[in-house]
Amino acid sequence: MIGLGLIGGSLLRAAAAVGREVWGATESEADAAAAAADGFDTTTDLGSALRKAAERDAMVVLAVPLTALDEVVRKVGQHAPNCLLTDVTSVKSAVRASVLAFAPETRFVGGHPMAGTAESGWRAGNSALFGGAAWVVCVEDDTDLDAWAEVARLALDVGAHVVPLGSEAHDEAVARISHLPHLLAAVLATVGAQGGPLAMALAAGSYTDGTRVAGTRPELVRAMTEGNRDALLPVLDEALGRLGAMRGSLASTGGLAATITAGHEGMQAFAQAREATPAGVRVNLDAPDARDGLRGLGERGGRITSIADDTAIGEVA
Amino acid sequence: MIGLGLIGGSLLRAAAAVGREVWGATESEADAAAAAADGFDTTTDLGSALRKAAERDAMVVLAVPLTALDEVVRKVGQHAPNCLLTDVTSVKSAVRASVLAFAPETRFVGGHPMAGTAESGWRAGNSALFGGAAWVVCVEDDTDLDAWAEVARLALDVGAHVVPLGSEAHDEAVARISHLPHLLAAVLATVGAQGGPLAMALAAGSYTDGTRVAGTRPELVRAMTEGNRDALLPVLDEALGRLGAMRGSLASTGGLAATITAGHEGMQAFAQAREATPAGVRVNLDAPDARDGLRGLGERGGRITSIADDTAIGEVA
Numbered sequence: 001m002i003g004l005g006l007i008g009g010s011l012l013r014a015a016a017a018v019g020r021e022v023w024g025a026t027e028s029e030a031d032a033a034a035a036a037a038d039g040f041d042t043t044t045d046l047g048s049a050l051r052k053a054a055e056r057d058a059m060v061v062l063a064v065p066l067t068a069l070d071e072v073v074r075k076v077g078q079h080a081p082n083c084l085l086t087d088v089t090s091v092k093s094a095v096r097a098s099v100l101a102f103a104p105e106t107r108f109v110g111g112h113p114m115a116g117t118a119e120s121g122w123r124a125g126n127s128a129l130f131g132g133a134a135w136v137v138c139v140e141d142d143t144d145l146d147a148w149a150e151v152a153r154l155a156l157d158v159g160a161h162v163v164p165l166g167s168e169a170h171d172e173a174v175a176r177i178s179h180l181p182h183l184l185a186a187v188l189a190t191v192g193a194q195g196g197p198l199a200m201a202l203a204a205g206s207y208t209d210g211t212r213v214a215g216t217r218p219e220l221v222r223a224m225t226e227g228n229r230d231a232l233l234p235v236l237d238e239a240l241g242r243l244g245a246m247r248g249s250l251a252s253t254g255g256l257a258a259t260i261t262a263g264h265e266g267m268q269a270f271a272q273a274r275e276a277t278p279a280g281v282r283v284n285l286d287a288p289d290a291r292d293g294l295r296g297l298g299e300r301g302g303r304i305t306s307i308a309d310d311t312a313i314g315e316v317a
Numbered sequence: 318m319i320g321l322g323l324i325g326g327s328l329l330r331a332a333a334a335v336g337r338e339v340w341g342a343t344e345s346e347a348d349a350a351a352a353a354a355d356g357f358d359t360t361t362d363l364g365s366a367l368r369k370a371a372e373r374d375a376m377v378v379l380a381v382p383l384t385a386l387d388e389v390v391r392k393v394g395q396h397a398p399n400c401l402l403t404d405v406t407s408v409k410s411a412v413r414a415s416v417l418a419f420a421p422e423t424r425f426v427g428g429h430p431m432a433g434t435a436e437s438g439w440r441a442g443n444s445a446l447f448g449g450a451a452w453v454v455c456v457e458d459d460t461d462l463d464a465w466a467e468v469a470r471l472a473l474d475v476g477a478h479v480v481p482l483g484s485e486a487h488d489e490a491v492a493r494i495s496h497l498p499h500l501l502a503a504v505l506a507t508v509g510a511q512g513g514p515l516a517m518a519l520a521a522g523s524y525t526d527g528t529r530v531a532g533t534r535p536e537l538v539r540a541m542t543e544g545n546r547d548a549l550l551p552v553l554d555e556a557l558g559r560l561g562a563m564r565g566s567l568a569s570t571g572g573l574a575a576t577i578t579a580g581h582e583g584m585q586a587f588a589q590a591r592e593a594t595p596a597g598v599r600v601n602l603d604a605p606d607a608r609d610g611l612r613g614l615g616e617r618g619g620r621i622t623s624i625a626d627d628t629a630i631g632e633v634a
Contacts, residue, residue, distance in 0.1 A: 114519050114520075114521040115521065116521075116522065133521065134518060134519050134521070136519070163515075163518060163519065165515070169515065170519075172512070173512050173515050173516045173519050174519060176508055176509050176511070176512040176516045177509050177512065177516050177517075177519055177520040177521075177523070177524040178519075178521070178523050178524065180505060180508060180509075181505060181523040181524050181526075181527035181528075182523060182577075183560075183563065183573070183576065183577075184501045184504075184505055184527060185523070185527060185580060186576050186577050186579065186580025186581070186583075187501075187556055187559045187560055187563070187576065187580065188497060188498060188501055188556070188580075189579075189580040189581075189583030189584050189587070190559060190576075190579040190580050190582075190583045191493055191497060191552065191555050191556050191559065191583075192493050192494050192497075192583060192587070193582070193583035193586040193587060194493070194555065195489070195490050195493040195494065196618070197590055197616075197617055197618025197634065198480075198482070198486065198490050198615065198616050198617070198618050199490045199493045199494050200494075200586065200587050200590035200591070200618060201451060201480060201590065201615075201618040201619070201620065202431050202451050202453070202480065202487075202490050202491060202494055202495075203494040203587065204431040204432065204433075204450065204451070204494075204495070205433065205530070206494075206495050206498040206499060206502070206529075206530045207494040207495065207498050209498075209526045209527070209529045209530065210498035210501060210502060210526070210527060210530070211498075211580075211583070211584060211587070212523075212526045213522070213523045213526065213527070214580040214581060214583065214584045215581070215584045216581075217581075218574070218577045218578050218580075218581045221573075221577045222572075222573055222574060222577050225567075225573050225577070226567070226571055226572060226573055229567055229571055232567065233564075233567060233568060235508065236560075236563075236564050236567065237564070238508050238511065239504055239505070239508050239560075240557075240560055240561065240564060242504045242507060242508065243500075243504055243553075243556075243557055243560065244557065246500060246504070246553075247550075247553050247554070247557060250542075250543070250546055250549065250550060250553065251550060254543055254546055255539075255543060256500070256538075256539055256542050256543055257535070257539060259500060259503050259504065259507075260499075260500075260503050260535045260538045260539050260542070261535050262503065262506075262507040263502060263503025263504065263505075263506040263507050263528075263531040263535075264503070264506075264531060264532070264533075264534075264535045265507075265510070266503075266506030266507045266508075266509060266510035266528070266531065267506050267528060267531045267532045269510040269517065270506070270509070270510060270517050270520065270528070273514055273517035273518065274517070298515065298518075299515050300514055300515070301513070301514025301515050301517060301518040302518075303518065317514065
């Protein structure tokens with residue numbers, strides 16, 4: 001595990017809890033010391049941790065912010081150039097480009113667990129963080145499906161279900177449901193605070209909920225939103241277009257029915273997606289169209305819940 | 318109590334629980350029947366409930382949506398023209414205008430408890446809804462402070478603290494911390510759902526929090542946002558200005574630091590406002606500048622926590 005913050009630290013704990021042999025490295029002396037105090041094999045020497053992974057043919061998990069990724073991927077290319085490599089970063093196209101540039105001989109499979117809190121650092125982590133979470137495990141045209149299955153098994157082992165997706169489909173979806181929420185929360189927290197002590201004194205549930213993720217460490221939010229610029233811009237424009245239309249309607253007719261009704265219908269679609277009864281699906285990982293089968297499942301909102309031999313078993317509504 | 322939905326129904330229960338004699342009226346036969354089944358004196362005949370209030374010199378509380386308000390205020394003017402009147406509506410200038418037009422002889426004091434859930438109707442209510450909540454009780458230049466104190470005592474009795482404010486200061490603040498959050502949530506829920514089943518399958522904490530209030534009944538959200546148009550438009554423009562600047566920055570330099578840092582600082586201001594140690598204040602309600610004293614307290618983020626004789630006792634950070 002390279003990086004022992006909230007996600008890396010939680011995954012190190014969770015993988016150890018299911019009996020996997022784990023070791024970690026981080027440039028944060030505070031996180032390394034805290035993890036060591038909790039009984040984990042950790043170091044601040046990334047090179048030595050990576051060489052050990054190369055010797056033992058271990059999976060390397062990159063759990064560093066996107067801004068630190070190029071530097072760490074270079075070290076992977078230097079110390080463990082042929083390893084099985086995955087990551088837990090919230091943008092997938094950028095990580096794939098970094099790996100192609102700096103560690104092209106690794107067996108790379110991008111990953112992204114949809115779990116987190118507004119907290120960060122080793123002490124914020126816990127082994128149950130991934131229970132019930134969606135974990136995107138990327139399928140590209142050149143993905144080695146044996147490597148994919150190994151990464152997927154790690155996600156399944158720690159309690160998540162696996163959503164197989166191409167990098168671009170992932171980045172477009174998270175722009176909508178993660179990066180846009182972070183940016184709207186930031187603007188709401190700014191406009192709210194402009195109202196001074198009175199506004200802060202009156203703020204209740206709608207404000208607390210709407211601003212919560214604006215408490216996340218700014219460098220983490222910047223890394224994921226700025227790193228997903230290509231997918232985020234059109235989504236931001238979609239939101240701005242709707243907000244502008246709403247503003248125009250309020251100013252001219254005084255009516256907000258279109259905006260508010262559409263939002264309510266969006267919530268109904270969200271609830272229906274969660275409550276739908278899924279049907280079972282199986283994807284033979286040895287089949288020539290396995291990659292298309294996996295991605296198609298993910299794009300329809302489906303998930304993999306187990307892997308037996310060479311078959312990925314899942315469900316889709 | 319006129320109106321027995323979430324707020325009116327909760328207040329009827331809470332006032333009864335502290336020993337006040339209460340009766341209620343609603344045009345909703347379902348809510349009237351449900352409240353009667355729970356042992357409350359209720360009717361669908363607003364006129365009879367209002368005439369009883371006039372006979373008994375009772376306080377009348379309007380707990381109907383803003384869209385129904387003019388019609389109900391007309392009935393107050395007809396059946397209880399001199400009563401002590403308050404309301405629990407989320408927009409204060411519009412209610413004041415309605416009362417001045419249709420029940421000008423009432424002793425009117427506007428109110429707004431900052432409490433609620435995404436649920437609605439009698440069955441969604443509970444007597445503990447107002448515990449710890451801010452309850453704005455309006456102070457205008459012509460407000461009778463004896464009537465104000467009676468309304469404030471009701472809010473204090475049911476567990477809230479009182480924020481004294483003029484209608485315009487209230488409406489500006491709630492545009493920021495309640496109405497803007499509802500509109501951003503609606504747009505987020507719409508843009509998210511446009512991502513289809515995949516986006517819905519990946520949606521996690523940031524999306525769930527950011528969209529929660531979009532599940533509120535659309536007619537309630539329309540009533541409060543459309544009813545606060547004058548105060549809401551400039552706040553919406555402030556948010557749109559920041560969103561537009563953010564979009565420009567992402568498109569040109571790729572940077573989002575200004576937006577994200579400002580949001581984080583806004584959250585720190587919110588946390589500091591909640592954690593600040595308040596100092597005690599007292600306002601003599603018989604003093605000639607009592608109205609200014611009360612409003613000034615509210616505008617500085619302060620609150621009234623009890624009323625003893627003719628003194629409002631409170632605190633401000």
